[in-house]
Amino acid sequence: MTKPIYIPLRLHTEFSITDGTVRIKDVVKKAAAIGVPALGISDLMNTFGLVKFYKACRGAGIKPVMSADVWVENPEATDKPFRAVLIAQNDEGYRRLSELLTAAYVGEDRNPDHAELRQAWLAEGDNTGLICLSGAHYGEVGAHLMNGHPEAARAAAQKYAAWFPNAFYLELQRLPERPQWEVAVAGSVEIAGELDLPIVATHPVQFLNSEDFQAHEARVCIAGGWVLADKKRPHDFSPSQFFVAPEVMAERFADLPEALENTVEIAKRCNLTLTLGKNFLPLFPTPDGMSLDDYLVQLSNEGLQERMVQLYPDEAERAEKMPEYQARLDFELKIIIQMGFPGYFLIVQDFINWAKNNGCPVGPGRGSGAGSLVAYALKITDLDPLKYALLFERFLNPERVSMPDFDIDFCQSNRGRVIEYVREKYGANAVSQIVTFGTMSSKAVIRDVGRVLELPFGLCDRLSKLIPLETNRPVSLDKAMEMEPEIKQLIENEDAGELIELAKKLEDLTRGLGMHAGGVLIAPGKISDFSPVYQADESASPVSMYDKGDVEDVGLVKFDFLGLRNLTIIEMAQENIKKTVGETVDVNTIPLDDQAAYKIFRDANTTAVFQFESTGMKKMLKTAHTTKFEELIAFVSLYRPGPMDNIPDFVARMKGQAFEYIHPLLEPVLEPTYGIMVYQEQVMQAAQVIGGYSLGGADLLRRAMGKKKPEEMVKHREIFAKGAEEKNIPRQKADEIFDYMEKFAGYGFNKSHAAAYALISYQTAWLKAHYPAEFMAATMSSELDNTDQLKHFYDDARANGISFLPPDINESDYLFTPNSQKQIRYALGAIKGTGEGAVASIIEARRQGGKFSGLLDFCERVGKEHMNRRTLEALIRGGAFDSIEPNRAMLLANIDLAMNNADQK
Known part of the structure; x- marks a missing residue:
């Protein structure tokens, strides 16, 4: 060389x-x-x-x-x-x-x-x-x-x-x-x-390249807010900087x-070698210098004893079931320890249990983690995996070593508190969130480049709107021009060739920085030992300079802290129940066979019920006659493009239509879903039962089927047929079963995820059935700024026999408040033009000096800091003063007088 x-x-x-x-x-x-x-x-x-x-x-x-x-x-x-x-x-x-x-x-x-x-x-x-x-x-x-x-x-x-x-x-x-x-x-x-x-x-x-200078200048102008033709803008770059x-x-x-x-x-x-592909977990502090392995075993066994008392209150039944649960727990612990992940489980259980003990609602699980009995024993998840045939190998596979990944749902408004706890426990410089890179999509780049070229807004807007979407993403400019001839025509008519030429060069370039929705990193030591940390300004959260894929490459472990609005709604509903009827309700302990809750599903009365709100879901529920939890799990999984085609067949079998299993050995696997393969776990179990696979190997088969890799499929078909032959299943039948599995592996759903989400669906339906006013007040409070949604929920609440009391400065709070007579008092926060600060000052004045007697009294006591003319007008027009003075026109005419009087006082 x-x-x-x-x-x-x-x-x-x-x-x-x-x-x-x-x-x-x-x-x-x-x-x-x-x-x-x-x-x-x-x-x-x-x-x-x-x-x-x-x-x-x-x-x-x-x-x-x-x-x-x-x-x-x-x-x-x-x-x-x-x-x-x-x-x-x-x-x-x-x-x-x-x-x-x-x-x-x-x-x-x-x-x-x-x-x-x-x-x-x-x-x-x-x-x-x-x-x-x-x-x-x-x-x-x-x-x-x-x-x-x-x-x-x-x-x-x-x-x-x-x-x-x-x-x-x-x-x-x-x-x-x-x-x-x-x-x-x-x-x-x-x-x-x-x-x-x-x-x-x-x-x-x-x-x-030398011909990219103009596109680069356009990028600089997009970032700086200039236009290309502006002589006064900074010209820091030269055409030869290629x-x-x-x-x-x-x-x-x-x-x-x-x-x-x-x-x-x-x-x-320079000889820097980055260590990629090795994970570095933060050190979890164990009591009395115990090893991580021993501490995990101890906590899991203690947790299982607690769970078994809840699951089987009858001592004799508990003793009979215990060996099966203990064997599964020991099996999982052995694999977790062998793969080196006890620290991961201990860290996750620690912040989840802190959240649960400190008023931060946590979801029952999400993703494949709900398939782990160790996770259930440690209270990371809240579903018994044995009862619903959820597989540990779908979560952790000893035959394919990769980091476990618990996706955890927290109540939206408390999520920040849990992250703060983690910061305090491991140190602020050991915790950060993850950067994401926003790019210039074809739709956005047309508008951006159009602006810096000073082209008419109408033209750029039309061009941008003509770009078709595929799976909710705009297609590339080249593809858009093929699919939509009008784009080419418009460019020729308007002489906008330069716009398209520059836009193509800038398309999909990184445009700005964001933050990953849920990922939180916890490092052993400082995050900056692995990745520099970026913070946009004082109020923003620190984020790693590497995105999700890159932080995992350099060995930082990502923990998913996701915000779920429905957990906030459930929490608010439970607080409402405590205020209205004085009962303490915990939806995590309700029975899963309550027919009043299933009636909500049977009647398709599922507005505000998690996962079951859409028109299509309601249509499906009307034909089905849902009576048990397994069916809810199936509906969460089936109602998606692809599997939807099986819904009529599934419902007919639910109602008693005769059917045959594809093979008698598959009856225990397919019985909960009436002989239809719905879940990825069933694909794995079928591979085990018919093809003699281990569940770890079956997970690899499921992944190969999902990715449709032909060369791998040929190999697996032979292994499967060989296993079937040992069970006296002829080759033709083995191929038929394999083809059936392959069809479902492509769009089968993760049952662990579906079961955890079906549980939240059931909990919201149960609340709607037994405490409709408390539940709907919480639901409406979560959508204060969305008038269309509020109208939708308002109509549904009235259809469920709930009446509404008007907004009132002497009675209303910032949120919707129910009472024990199935009535909901309208929220001051839902009146457009008010804000949280203004309403807080009204409630504080009311708390200190009692009810307001009139507009003058109101203005004197609430003070000007949060109450301006616009807010006052909004309250009067919204009817919040009607109980004191129903003549709104008179009140509106006297606003200046009342405010001046308050100033003088």
Whole structure:
């Protein structure tokens, strides 16, 4: 191989968010094509794309050089920070870079106006794993040179050289359009000679090809809110900032060959290997120095004893059932310990039990976790997996080692409290949420580019609306133009060719940052040892700089904290019941065979009942005659595209239509679903019963069937037929069963998930059946801002015999409140134009001084801080003063008088 002459070290990818349009895969492909042996990434103040870059380079046989382009504090002019590039040479350097970036966003000493590195941090910390490039004309040395202060530049170079011993390079950049940069180049070369410092040549890459400049400028304008034609907008970038070949740089720096040689030298010095695919769990504190394994065994056995008393109050029946439960518990514990996951189970049970003991409702389970008896014993889930034939191997498979993943539903309004508990337990710097990257979809990019090109809004709006959706996502621009001829026509008629050309180049690029809905990371030690942490502002939550896939790659373990509105509704309903009838109701202890609850389903009276609210669901329920919980589980699973076709057959069999099992051995597996395969677990059990698979192997078969991999299917068909043959099942019948399983594996539902969600459905139906006013008041309180939904629930409540009392400043609260006469008092918070603060001040004034006697009294006592003219008008028009003075027009006419009077008082 020829000796490399230059290594590109400066590259802003699309993850620089505001000023790069380079897609990582494309640049790596181009680098490989021109034979570049190493490549550097240096996104601006972040490492969002670093893991993706590392994997892409490694995959293409290129050495990745990982760095960040950073802002460094300028003590003389705080709004004009300097630039530098910090390159990680090794693991220590990576952690140091991560620590510095984290401090810039979430540290106590950070600059609140913009993220930058404090000079004190660079001076005080250990930088031995880092290489620093001076930042060319934007760095402290270069900026002083450009401003004609060579002495200050020299002092700055000495300072950085002391911070980064033998690892500080004076950076030189030349672009054809920027001859003025030569001042910084010449000055830096002179200082390098005087102080015996190395020089290095870099080329700032912002876009991939020369023809992408205009698209890059459009991106900069989209991010900054400018328009392309604006002469006054910043013009910081040049047409030559594309990815150039080494020969171009060799020619450009022919007079300074050592500046090129040093790019190769730097690449040689960098040997950072990321540890990918290994999990690092936080350490869970156990009592008396017990091992994690022993503590898990102890807690699980204690929990099982408690659960068995609830499940089987009769002692004799309990003693008879115990061996079966104990055997399943021991089997699961053995696998959990063997796979090294006791810590994971202990961490999850700890924060779930804290939530349950501290008034934060938790869902009964979700996803495949409900198939674990250990999880049930530890109170992570609330469904007995043996009763509903839920399989542990669907959750944890000893034949395919992957991290367990409990998806946990918390009551929406208390979820933050649980995350706060985890922060306190493991330390704030060990806990963060996860970043997500919003992209410019075809629909959005048309509008964005149209704005920066100053095209008529109507045209962009029409074009954007013409783009078809597939599975709720807009199709690509190319596909949209094929599918919708009107787009092409409109572009030709309106001469909007440039719009489409730029939009195609920017389509699907990262546009902004968000936060993963449920994922919370807990690290052993600091998150920043694995990933830098980003925080948008004071009020935002800290998030990892790596997205969900990348944090899992670097070994951080994600715990899912999901918010579920229905848990909040159940909690509010239970509180309402306590207030109206003085009873303490806990839906987790209600019997699952209450026919009053099933009548709600039989009558399709399921508005506000979780998972059963849609018109299609109601139509299905009208034909079915639901009497038991297993049927609810099946309906949750069947009511989806694909399985829906089986609903008429399922309902007919439910009602007694005769049917045959595909094979007698499958009767115990298919009996709960009347001979129809509905769940993924049934596919697994069928593989076990007919094909002789272990349940672990059966899960691998289910996955292969779901992914429709032909070569794997051929292999499995033979294994299955061989197992069937041992049970005297002929090949033809074995193939028929295999085909039947394959059909259902594609859209079979996870029974553990369906069962857990059916339980919440049943609980909401039970509340609606027995405490309709309390339940509907809670449901309506959860939708205060949604007038359409409120109307829908209001009509349903009245159809269920509930009457409404009007809003009243002397009686109403912020939320809807029921009473024991099946009446609901309308909420002040549901009157458009009021707010929580205003209503709180009304209730506080009422608490302190009793009921209001009139408008003057009201204005005097509530005070002006939360009560303005608009809020007062909204309350009067909404009828909240009718009980004091029914003449609304008179009250509206006297608002100014009342408010002025209150001011004088």
